[in-house]
Amino acid sequence: DAEITQSPRHKITETGRQVTLACHQTWNHNNMFWYRQDLGHGLRLIHYSYGVHDTNKGEVSDGYSVSRSNTEDLPLTLESAASSQTSVYFCASSPGLGVAGANVLTFGAGSRLTVL
């Protein structure tokens, strides 16, 4: 069965360290997204991609970067982790334009990141 997997599921790191969260989907979806979930803020969009080599900034992109070198993966990098980036991170994908249900997101299980 197709799926979207995130790793690691839990990570504790220190301020200033570089951290990469992996997202891998086998749906063959064109679109991929990273959201963060914080109490009182709901889900906020960090970065997104509509295809290979395409990346776009979302609402809360400062301090984060992504790259899309293939269809399956959209890793999220925190260049220098800050305590404000302690959060639960969700990766999601959707089929893309021209496909039924083009914008229905399928989410990964989430990655809980703690920055000390």
Place this chain on the structure above:
Amino acid sequence: AQKVTQAQTEISVVEKEDVTLDCVYETRDTTYYLFWYKQPPSGELVFLIRRNSFDEQNEISGRYSWNFQKSTSSFNFTITASQVVDSAVYFCALSEEGQGGSEKLVFGKGTKLTVNP
């Protein structure tokens, strides 16, 4: 700019009560999509429904129903005869069509529903 407001932060009901979760949205587009997602205590996000802006028909799926009213920019979600398993955080979301197509979703802050036995 698009915006989704879920004014109810938390709701607590007793099993078998009906409960309505409110969602109000703002958009400048005439073509857009509205969604509801469920996040149970286990943490995963589960898709419930998508409606486009041209389809104002209400929808019913078992104990769940959705009321879409463009006149009030609302897309409310009602659970009839609530059950403990309905306890979750529910998110409303909006996606605008936009120039070139926009498939990113903007989410509300969520409503935490607790159904007590």
